[in-house]
Amino acid sequence: AQSVTQPDIHITVSEGASLELRCNYSYGATPYLFWYVQSPGQGLQLLLKYFSGDTLVQGIKGFEAEFKRSQSSFNLRKPSVHWSDAAEYFCAVGLWGSSNTGKLIFGQGTTLQVKP
Amino acid sequence: GAVVSQHPSRVICKSGTSVKIECRSLDFQATTMFWYRQFPKQSLMLMATSNEGSKATYEQGVEKDKFLINHASLTLSTLTVTSAHPEDSSFYICSATTGSDYGYTFGSGTRLTVV
Numbered sequence: 001a002q003s004v005t006q007p008d009i010h011i012t013v014s015e016g017a018s019l020e021l022r023c024n025y026s027y028g029a030t031p032y033l034f035w036y037v038q039s040p041g042q043g044l045q046l047l048l049k050y051f052s053g054d055t056l057v058q059g060i061k062g063f064e065a066e067f068k069r070s071q072s073s074f075n076l077r078k079p080s081v082h083w084s085d086a087a088e089y090f091c092a093v094g095l096w097g098s099s100n101t102g103k104l105i106f107g108q109g110t111t112l113q114v115k116p
Numbered sequence: 117g118a119v120v121s122q123h124p125s126r127v128i129c130k131s132g133t134s135v136k137i138e139c140r141s142l143d144f145q146a147t148t149m150f151w152y153r154q155f156p157k158q159s160l161m162l163m164a165t166s167n168e169g170s171k172a173t174y175e176q177g178v179e180k181d182k183f184l185i186n187h188a189s190l191t192l193s194t195l196t197v198t199s200a201h202p203e204d205s206s207f208y209i210c211s212a213t214t215g216s217d218y219g220y221t222f223g224s225g226t227r228l229t230v231v
Contacts, residue, residue, distance in 0.1 A: 034220075041207075042224060042225065043122070043222040043224040043225045044160075044209070044211075044222040045222075046219075046220075090159065090160070094220070101148050101167065102220075103162050103165055104150070104162070104211070104220060105162070106159045106160045106161075107159060109158070111157075
């Protein structure tokens with residue numbers, strides 16, 4: 001069955017430090033992978049997505065993610081975290097194919113706290 | 117860019133009443149819309165997928181008679197929570213896709229509180 005795992009429920013980093021949020025997926029076909037950010041009580045904002053091509057994907061707000069097929073991973077990184085990055089981060093896989101109409105399967109989410 | 121408008125953003129209703137949530141794609145035609153439910157501090161769980169002009173496809177465990185989804189046009193989908201109870205209190209989010217670029221646009225969510 002398709003699934004997305006974010007091993008880290010909560011991460012705290014100091015402002016200016018680097019960040020890596022982990023994401024592993026399980027999907028038999030070509031994965032369409034996404035990272036979203038959610039502020040409290042808000043909808044989701046797309047940070048970046050991977051469909052094909054270059055496995056290192058650049059997104060908004062200085063985020064990037066690397067797709068590693070051999071590890072079934074799509075980890076999100078940022079070289080220097082800002083206090084405004086504190087939020088909930090979700091990794092997701094989009095299911096497209098004959099029996100799927102593009103629904104997204106989300107990971108459990110990682111709460112990022114940024115220390116001054 | 118693509119925008120999805122979701123209303124209301126917050127609603128409080130009495131137990132036993134029904135509540136309708138609207139999701140509109142403002143500048144594109146959404147061939148497929150999705151409805152998610154999110155409990156506090158938890159992930160988004162897909163409730164149903166709806167395509168314009170056809171019946172919604174519900175995920176396992178979601179009561180279709182309780183959560184009525186209508187997708188009457190390419191720009192509007194509605195979720196009606198019927199005979200709401202306190203356990204239906206949650207954050208509901210819609211998203212839409214045109215299907216052509218494998219992209220999704222999310223609404224800003226609706227906080228439903230049933231008292």
